[in-house]
Amino acid sequence: MSLHKIFKIIGLVLSLAGVVLLAIIVAKGDDAIRDSGGEGLDGFLYVAYITMVIICVIVLLFVIKGVFAGDIKKTLISLGGVVLIFIISYFLAEGTESFTKDGELVTAQTSKYIGAGLYAFYIMAILAIGSMLFGGAKKLISK
Template structure:
């Protein structure tokens, strides 16, 4: 019974993802593609900078390897890059909200 429900879930997920991608592409070509590509490029630049900043060697991995976990320096670097990217995007989001509220108060 659970296997059948999982198959239904996978089919529904595939349909939803297909519809989301179609509507995103439709909206992309109807709107200003230059701004969209600029935003995507800025996001990719933040991810690249975060990956370059993370070292992957700032954690002693021997306790994880002793427990049978497959944690490598590359995995640690990906996690560090994700954390750096999250921090940067959170700071940008908070700063933009503060800026919008200050601008609203001034006007």
């Protein structure tokens, strides 16, 4: 049995489990779940956690396989680019100590990490959109 077929079966089983648990939650209704303190959500969350772990493991395996099968120099350059984006984002971010709505303290360092994550997301989004526009324009010009 091929690896693709195994992943399709695992995805189908997890999808079915999610649909069944969602149907149970919908059948109970909002009020019943709110009154129970969210007890009906446990199974749904476990399916989500299992799915996330499986996806992370699969991605890690394929990345490691790709590194050893392909050109390691290109992989390290790409990884260095991502690390550079995070370093630039960290230095662009400002950290200010503040309080949440609930009165909890958000430290300056935590605020700086959040800002750095946002800057990294913005930079990567701009690069992704720019590369799509560049690829599309190049395709139009070459025809």
